[in-house]
Amino acid sequence: MPKTEEQCKQMREDMKSKILKMSSVYFAKNGFGDTKIGDLAKHIGIGQGTIYLYFKSKEELFEEIRKAADNEEEVSKLKMLSKLPIPAKTKINKISEEIVKRLSDDAEYAVKITIRTQLMLENEDLYSDRVYKVLETIIKQGQKEKSIVKGDPTYLADLYWGTVFLSALKMLYINECKLITKETLNRLLEA
Amino acid sequence: MPKTEEQCKQMREDMKSKILKMSSVYFAKNGFGDTKIGDLAKHIGIGQGTIYLYFKSKEELFEEIRKAADNEEEVSKLKMLSKLPIPAKTKINKISEEIVKRLSDDAEYAVKITIRTQLMLENEDLYSDRVYKVLETIIKQGQKEKSIVKGDPTYLADLYWGTVFLSALKMLYINECKLITKETLNRLLEA
DNA sequence: TTTTAATGAATGAATATTCGTTCAGTTAAA
DNA sequence: TTTAACTGAACGAATATTCATTCATTAAAA
Numbered sequence: 001m002p003k004t005e006e007q008c009k010q011m012r013e014d015m016k017s018k019i020l021k022m023s024s025v026y027f028a029k030n031g032f033g034d035t036k037i038g039d040l041a042k043h044i045g046i047g048q049g050t051i052y053l054y055f056k057s058k059e060e061l062f063e064e065i066r067k068a069a070d071n072e073e074e075v076s077k078l079k080m081l082s083k084l085p086i087p088a089k090t091k092i093n094k095i096s097e098e099i100v101k102r103l104s105d106d107a108e109y110a111v112k113i114t115i116r117t118q119l120m121l122e123n124e125d126l127y128s129d130r131v132y133k134v135l136e137t138i139i140k141q142g143q144k145e146k147s148i149v150k151g152d153p154t155y156l157a158d159l160y161w162g163t164v165f166l167s168a169l170k171m172l173y174i175n176e177c178k179l180i181t182k183e184t185l186n187r188l189l190e191a
Numbered sequence: 192m193p194k195t196e197e198q199c200k201q202m203r204e205d206m207k208s209k210i211l212k213m214s215s216v217y218f219a220k221n222g223f224g225d226t227k228i229g230d231l232a233k234h235i236g237i238g239q240g241t242i243y244l245y246f247k248s249k250e251e252l253f254e255e256i257r258k259a260a261d262n263e264e265e266v267s268k269l270k271m272l273s274k275l276p277i278p279a280k281t282k283i284n285k286i287s288e289e290i291v292k293r294l295s296d297d298a299e300y301a302v303k304i305t306i307r308t309q310l311m312l313e314n315e316d317l318y319s320d321r322v323y324k325v326l327e328t329i330i331k332q333g334q335k336e337k338s339i340v341k342g343d344p345t346y347l348a349d350l351y352w353g354t355v356f357l358s359a360l361k362m363l364y365i366n367e368c369k370l371i372t373k374e375t376l377n378r379l380l381e382a
Numbered sequence: 383t384t385t386t387a388a389t390g391a392a393t394g395a396a397t398a399t400t401c402g403t404t405c406a407g408t409t410a411a412a
Numbered sequence: 413t414t415t416a417a418c419t420g421a422a423c424g425a426a427t428a429t430t431c432a433t434t435c436a437t438t439a440a441a442a
């Protein structure tokens with residue numbers, strides 16, 4: 001079928017990312033157990049067997065989705081931001097801005113957030129996630145600067161990420177839902 | 192085993208509610224597909240077959256859990272509250288207080304909130320749930336009174352219930368997690 | 383014609399459900 | 413009081429069903 005080695009490779013990559021992309025929404029919405037390979041294939045518009053040309057098993061497919069959701073780059077970006085010599089309030093605003101922007105123009109971002117959060121809830125040990133820790137640091141800084149509301153930083157970080165999680169969930173389920181604003185996110189932490 | 196008709200009935204009811212209670216946590220945490228009847232029975236500490244003496248099918252068991260989560264009484268309580276001639280701020284405070292109280296002393300309440308919210312997300316038509324509507328009314332009142340922050344009431348109600356949902360989720364998954372405070376809930380809406 | 387991707391019916395492992403048996407307790411006859 | 417017969421709940425092995433995975437076949441490109 002493929003013209004050249006190159007094109008062949010390209011086609012395989014396209015199909016693989018198509019499967020990944022469409023499956024991730026399915027898994028995020030329905031969870032692992034409620035996602036049936038048959039339904040999934042129908043939803044993607046391919047045969048059941050095709051999935052197995054690209055992934056060894058349902059488990060492996062899900063594993064790849066997990067990996068994609070766990071974005072190392074995002075964490076390091078956050079870490080850098082947290083170390084800059086600027087007010088905590090500005091940092092929070094930057095984070096809120098980035099999240100809202102990504103949610104609005106990358107549909108997959110909502111899936112990533114959803115899957116990541118579900119994983120965190122399921123593995124209590126993972127719960128104190130790296131992303132969490134960074135936000136906590138910034139909150140502590142902000143409390144010293146009196147620009148962030150008083151209270152347990154872990155708890156406040158929770159409130160913040162929780163709200164982000166919810167917006168992601170809603171985007172996943174509800175068509176044309178109103179996106180959260182950065183003002184709302186900021187207000188959660190403002191003193 | 193049973194002495195009288197009465198006692199027999201009592202025993203059946205006890206067992207049924209035991210199954211319901213213990214299953215609901217399982218289902219809320221793992222979802223329908225990932226809940227295996229075998230595991231569930233082991234977790235409850237009964238034989239697999241026993242479940243089928245009380246429920247026709249896994250599906251029906253889940254259905255009953257759903258029903259239990261959908262608490263009509265709670266809605267009418269809220270409706271009454273919303274109509275009282277008192278400031279919106281007071282109403283919100285009462286609601287927050289009640290939620291925090293119930294979350295802290297009725298472990299099943301977290302399950303109910305979780306299941307109910309999942310149902311709402313899955314059925315877009317149910318999303319504008321009665322409970323939502325009532326809170327929206329109160330928010331509108333509060334905005335007139337200038338005690339509630341400006342913004343789309345639906346959106347604000349969302350933020351509020353979302354935060355409640357999250358706390359419930361955390362209680363379900365995380366042992367000894369810090370419970371949300373009524374102050375935090377109130378702050379979400381305060382002007 | 384050969385090669386490769388895609389397919390979906392066939393397979394079997396996992397899991398929901400059924401059903402014959404056990405067991406604990408009660409009743410009532412001896 | 414003892415014992416035999418009865419009751420219905422509980423059990424879990426056996427069976428039915430579902431669903432992930434495989435593979436023989438088709439279709440299409442080279």
